[in-house]
Amino acid sequence: SAVISQKPSRDICQRGTSLTIQCQVDSQxxxxxxxxxxxxxxxxxxATANQGSEATYESGFVIDKFPISRPNLTFSTLTVSNMxxxxxxxxxxxxxxxxxxxLFFGSGTQLSVL
Amino acid sequence: xxxxxxxxxxxxxxxxxxxxxxxxYSNSAFQYFMWYRQYSRKGxxxxxxTYSSGNKEDGRFTAQVxxxxxxxxxxxxxxxxxxxATYLCAMEGGTYKYIFGTGTRLKVLA
Numbered sequence: 001s002a003v004i005s006q007k008p009s010r011d012i013c014q015r016g017t018s019l020t021i022q023c024q025v026d027s028q029x030x031x032x033x034x035x036x037x038x039x040x041x042x043x044x045x046x047a048t049a050n051q052g053s054e055a056t057y058e059s060g061f062v063i064d065k066f067p068i069s070r071p072n073l074t075f076s077t078l079t080v081s082n083m084x085x086x087x088x089x090x091x092x093x094x095x096x097x098x099x100x101x102x103l104f105f106g107s108g109t110q111l112s113v114l
Numbered sequence: 115x116x117x118x119x120x121x122x123x124x125x126x127x128x129x130x131x132x133x134x135x136x137x138x139y140s141n142s143a144f145q146y147f148m149w150y151r152q153y154s155r156k157g158x159x160x161x162x163x164t165y166s167s168g169n170k171e172d173g174r175f176t177a178q179v180x181x182x183x184x185x186x187x188x189x190x191x192x193x194x195x196x197x198x199a200t201y202l203c204a205m206e207g208g209t210y211k212y213i214f215g216t217g218t219r220l221k222v223l224a
Contacts, residue, residue, distance in 0.1 A: 006157070041216060042118070042202075042215055042217070045212070048210055096210070106157050
């Protein structure tokens, strides 16, 4: 399994500001994934981040709102830009296992926007 | 119709009970099935992972897959208060594509 460190663990932000979430993995991985988990809803994939190329965004998510960086094979950031209360959610970083189809998650970032 | 359906609960059981958590799915192409446990304010933790139909056991946990009925289950024997958490089912539906249930909240009462 992979060990994934994510920070901050939680934050309370003002409307209109931006927050950058960091994700560090203890081993090199090709793909890193960013998910959103809203109360009472299933995990929703925001984007897939591949080192050295632009992230691939899912329907309903755009780069201007959720810019992602992937500078190397163990690190990624997700920025939530120009936040509104609707962005209040848990944001999760994840990676696949090395040899099979298992998804591992970081500890998550609980974001509240006032 | 959602691809994966999961009863949100909450499900309350006394300590020591056998817990049954279930998901149904609609896409017969799903090949890999996972169960995650998520404690409050934490990320999901992978509990069980199965590929084929049948049962897989790990300690107090048993994962069961019935592909013909498109139905998966997680059984917890001798449930403990520390098992109180939200349990998410998930399915791998293609390269880098995972579909999650909404989660079932479980409370084991001491």
